[in-house]
Amino acid sequence: MLDSQSAxxxxxxxxxxxxxxxxxxxxxxxxxxxxxxxxxxxxxxxGAMRMLRTGIISExxxxxxxxxxxxxxxxxxxxxxxxxxxxxxLRSKSYxxxxxxxxxxxxxxxxxxxxxxxxxxxMRRKGRECLAEADRLDALYTAVTGYSCAxxxxxxxxx
Numbered sequence: 001m002l003d004s005q006s007a008x009x010x011x012x013x014x015x016x017x018x019x020x021x022x023x024x025x026x027x028x029x030x031x032x033x034x035x036x037x038x039x040x041x042x043x044x045x046x047g048a049m050r051m052l053r054t055g056i057i058s059e060x061x062x063x064x065x066x067x068x069x070x071x072x073x074x075x076x077x078x079x080x081x082x083x084x085x086x087x088x089x090l091r092s093k094s095y096x097x098x099x100x101x102x103x104x105x106x107x108x109x110x111x112x113x114x115x116x117x118x119x120x121x122x123m124r125r126k127g128r129e130c131l132a133e134a135d136r137l138d139a140l141y142t143a144v145t146g147y148s149c150a151x152x153x154x155x156x157x158x159x
């Protein structure tokens with residue numbers, strides 16, 4: 001996709017998000033046929049529509065997570081100076097809130113502790129899922145190599 005097309009796509013994502021919320025699958029469904037008519041037609045003909053939709057949803061999620069719109073971005077200092085060090089340590093500008101089925105910007109999470117709680121619980125649950133999968137990979141590694149895996153205090157595997 002050319003840079004001008006990428007910018008137009010991102011702009012359309014934000015336009016639809018302002019009307020429907022930050023729900024990536026809904027946004028993708030709304031704009032993919034209009035944004036990529038030939039690609040959608042070809043994907044439909046080749047039976048690859050689901051794969052195309054999955055890729056578009058991923059791109060929509062990336063756009064929703066990485067908004068760099070200075071005009072609408074809230075200064076965290078406006079919320080509370082005490083939050084600034086905590087916010088600067090965060091790795092993202094928005095987080096997924098399961099109950100809202102959308103990514104919510106950190107300033108909005110600060111304003112609504114219920115959404116913040118949902119976002120942090122979702123992130124913790126995903127973290128536990130990742131650790132459980134890492135444990136399964138450790139077991140597979142042990143079976144494949146015959147070496148035992150042990151985790152250090154930080155959870156990093158030592159073999």
